[in-house]
Amino acid sequence: MFGDESALPTRVDAADVRHVESLTGSLRALDHEYGGGSCRDAAIALLGWATPMLEAKGSDAVRDRLHVAIADLHNLAGWASFDLGMLESAHAHFGRAMELAKKAKSSALEADILYRMGRVHLHYDLAEDALASFQRGLPIAKASGSLLAVSILHANEAWAFAKMGAEKQALRQFGRAQEEFARSSDEKPPPWARFFDEADLVSIGGIVHTELARSCDVKYARTAIPLLTKAISSAGANTSRSQSFRLAALSMSHLLRGDAEAAYEVGSQAISLSGPIRSVRTRDRMRPLKAEAEKFSGSRAADELAERLAQFVGSARGAA
Secondary structure: OOOOHHHOOOEOOHHHHHHHHHHHHHHHHHHHHHOHHHOHHHHHHHHHHHHHHHHOEOOHHHHHHHHHHHHHHHHHHHHHHHHOOOHHHHHHHHHHHHHHHHHOOOHHHHHHHHHHHHHHHHHOOOHHHHHHHHHHHHHHHHHHOOHHHHHHHHHHHHHHHHHOOOHHHHHHHHHHHHHHHHHOOOOOOOHHHOOOOHHHHHHHHHHHHHHHHHHOOOOHHHHHHHHHHHHHHHOOOOOHHHHHHHHHHHHHHHHHOOOHHHHHHHHHHHHHHHOOOOOHHHHHHHHHHHHHHOOOOOOHHHHHHHHHHHHHHOOOOOOO
């Protein structure tokens, strides 16, 4: 796929690095649309082809850029592995990505890796560990000069605080995320941070309110619904996995408000959208929704939603 390894150059130039960057970008687009199972094997293969370039000669500027490119490729391989539930592989790739990013002095990429490591903890309800990772990333993000990176980390801090039931801290950190995002409007983000647009920010706001409705006060379900609805309607193309997550959170908020019919309609959309996505996380995100639906004894819509969710999480759909 990537050529004969014996043909690798003994000297690398900017064109070689652009080739790695371009292929990584294409694989990242597949990940966003179809999940980690659509790109992980190719990312590992690309690493096998590109990593020997680190031993080739080249100018300092080109070699630094190559280190960043391969670090980002490891970052993607780690994220795809996480998406498939392959945690040992995910941590190994994130660790190697961090080593290379530090060697190239790319603090923006270091901050992104810490964000992604935190998201692994967050997915498995290790909110305190997630928060620690996000907080480690913040001074690095600030040192990089990327306001968008700071916004990403504050938004995810808010998510972790919401999971912990820390209402004031969650709302305060999300407010900071909004402020930094607004200030970053003229910033040209690096490839690994381009996913974080207004729809993603609003989406995390909706998820923060959904988590607060579960952990603190059900009143937050009412404010979660318009945020998630806005994120869903304004999201760009090729973001099926994120849309699945948003729909699942919106269905949860409807359930928390006692509207089983709306929850069934939105939850069914989440299940249908998740079918072609090769991601264990889409299935995992449905489990809390299933548990909440099962609490609505006597509601036909909730019973049907719980049944559909049981079939989905117990099948190969939504898995690798």
